[in-house]
Amino acid sequence: MVQKTFIDLTRVGSIVFGATLTLVSSSFAAEVAPPQLNPNEPEAIVENSTDALETVSQYSEGMTSNSLSQVTSVSQLSDVRPTDWAFQALQSLVERYGCIAGYPDRTYRGNRALTRYEFAAGLNACLDRVNELIAAATADLVKKEDLATLQKLQEEFSAELATLRGRVDALEARTTTLEKQQFSTTTKLAGEAIFALADAFGDRAANGTDLNANTVLANRVRLSLNTSFNGRDLLFTRLNAGNIPNLAGVTGTNMTRLSYESGVNNQLGIDKLYYRFPVNEKLTAYVGTTGLESAVDLIFPLNRAFESTGTGAISRFGRFNPIYRQAVGAGAGLTYNFSNSASLSLAYLASDATASDPSVGRGVFSGPYGAIAQLTLRPTQALGINLLYINSYNRLNVGVGSTFANSPFGSGIAASANSFGAEVSFRLSPRFILGGEVGWVLANAESSSALVARGSDATIFNWAATLSLPDLGKKGNLAGLVIGQQPKVIRSDIAAREDADTSLHLEAFYRLALTDKISVTPGVIVITNPEHNSSNDTIYVGTIRTTFRF
Incomplete structure (x- = not known):
């Protein structure tokens, strides 16, 4: 040059x-x-x-x-x-x-x-x-x-x-x-602002009431401070404010949640803080005090194009496998790269709500936690495979799927789980990528009630297939399709909390890159048999997300 x-x-x-x-x-x-x-x-x-x-x-x-x-x-x-x-x-x-x-x-x-x-x-x-x-x-x-x-x-x-x-x-x-x-010799400031137009449609909500939703125009703003002290490490600090609602309030189900919701009434606060640094050429360490997401910050899914809340999938379910959400909060992790085609990641994350609380039954090791391990294999440049295992306590409420899947033994009943997941991504060409994922959760009741005996079991299952078309029509664009089943209780010792039917999640979106800093993403989500109940009417969610990055 x-x-x-x-x-x-x-x-x-x-x-x-x-x-x-x-x-x-x-x-x-x-x-x-x-x-x-x-x-x-x-x-x-x-x-x-x-x-x-x-x-x-x-x-x-x-x-x-x-x-x-x-x-x-x-x-x-x-x-x-x-x-x-x-x-x-x-x-x-x-x-x-x-x-x-x-x-x-x-x-x-x-x-x-x-x-x-x-x-x-x-x-x-x-x-x-x-x-x-x-x-x-x-x-x-x-x-x-x-x-x-x-x-x-x-x-x-x-x-x-x-x-x-x-x-x-x-x-x-x-x-x-x-x-x-300049702002700082060690820190770069990055920002993202979202303007969102959204509405939900259908005859009835999943709770049996009339679905009387109104169109909303809301926002979310994030400011990220990326600090490096030696060029190889990263201290990440994120400030967040927004008022994009959780649509479950009007639809009666978590299945309709948007990926970029931020219901904090536009109050600014730190929602993510962690430090990443290399131990040696093959090993990278992470430690964070709040907001760490295993699937975004520590242990990455294969479909990186869908995971971003600002430019990826429009639904919470469509971003990545829901079982990743059993490990979020404060904690630490390690990633070891055996080679360019194989890596192993380990992490332990405690709940944000309890990690900083020294009370009995709370804290980093006594409260809710998720311990996660992922093996990533790339046999070829076009093929990627993730194998995932999570051991968790009281972390089954992942914010998507049916009410029973998020609380298989009822409200207030502590539960542990061993969860298994797999993900595959196959790039047929740079502009045509197929993906798939499954999640299998074996839950166990750790406390009892009048209806639930300690030791009761439940099995929760989810799956999804994805298609992504990068640069469709123009460089920077992205078309995405998701079809899948949100978490469902397929077997339970408590018959009353077993999902009887099957709901399908159908999602389509198209991110249009107006510039390298501005994109507009219209999309639609269709939920059949909400809450895995065939008695419930289909619910539709439409949205237009405009994202500014600076």
């Missing part, structure tokens, strides 16, 4: 072009026609101040893979051979004047093309070096014929040199301004 090379040559004071530089030590240099710069090429000048600041910072800290390093002998350049036609010229420039630099991998890349501006920048570096030699009273090292050639080249490229100096001055001024005005 011209932009990067320009910064290399002017800020580092080194030459990064190839054999054309033999002009510096050749008497016929001024007769060679230099290449022309395309004025329509966007890389010809750094236009974006933020990008310029980041690039300058990278070079000044030596963090880029293209950073140059001074060499003292041409033999240090692994791709330069004594048989190369420009070997002697390079040897002279390296060992006599010291104005040649190589890449960190000790290559020179001499066959790379260059522009007049690059040549002028390199010439300027050699002029500076010659001036240093003269000022140091080592003028005897500078040959008369070389000085004559440099003078001719300086005259030939005087316009380019002047332009480069002007651009450097302007870039440095803009960089200084940005450094003074």
Whole structure:
């Protein structure tokens, strides 16, 4: 890129072009026609101040893979051979004047093309070096014929040199301004705002009352602080405010919940805080005090396009396998990458409501918790498989599915569970991805009541199939389809709390990317036999979600 090379040559004071530089030590240099710069090429000048600041910072800290390093002998350049036609010229420039630099991998890349501006920048570096030699009273090292050639080249490229100096001055001024005005040297601020239009339709709610829902226009705003102390770690802090309602209040069932609801009455608060850092090249650790989601922050599902509440699926059920929600809150986790095709993740998360409470039966280890393990396999680039296990206590209320599935033994009855899940994703092409998931929960009553004996069992099952069509119609767009069964009690020792029928979840949405920062997503959700009860009428949910990211 011209932009990067320009910064290399002017800020580092080194030459990064190839054999054309033999002009510096050749008497016929001024007769060679230099290449022309395309004025329509966007890389010809750094236009974006933020990008310029980041690039300058990278070079000044030596963090880029293209950073140059001074060499003292041409033999240090692994791709330069004594048989190369420009070997002697390079040897002279390296060992006599010291104005040649190589890449960190000790290559020179001499066959790379260059522009007049690059040549002028390199010439300027050699002029500076010659001036240093003269000022140091080592003028005897500078040959008369070389000085004559440099003078001719300086005259030939005087316009380019002047332009480069002007651009450097302007870039440095803009960089200084940005450094003074930037939010933080370690923290980046990211934001998301959602405007949502939503309504629910149907004859009756799942509780048997008339479904009298009105159209709502609501919002959710999130501000995220991404802080890194060494470039590899992340301290994530998220502020959240919103008033998007839980539609279960009017539909009588959690099956109609939207993915991006935020019923906090627009009160701003921290809803997520965690720290992620690498232990070594293969192991990454996580620790958080609130809002950690195993399926988003620690142990990732395969269908990443659907998981985002701002740009993914429109329903809570459609984001990912519901059993992931048995492990949310405060805790810690580890991910170990065996290779690019296999990884193992482990996490322990306690409930947000009790993790910070020292009372009896609460806290991190005595209250509700979820311990989760996931093995991710990628046999090929197109195929991905997740195998999931969760051991949990009092975490069966995952916010989707039937009332019985969220509380299989009744209100107030403590329960433990061993849950198993599997997920598969197959990419037929970059724009056609099929996915599927299942969840199997074996629940056990840990307390008793007049109707429930301690030790009673229940089995809860869910499944879904997904289709995602990325970049449909335009880059950044996404069409998504979900068909599945939300959590259902398929067997129970308590016959009265076993779901008799089967409800289907049908969802379709289309995210239209107006720009890379603004998207509009219309979508519809259809719930047949709500609460897995064929006596209930079908419920429809329609929504238009507009997302702004900044």
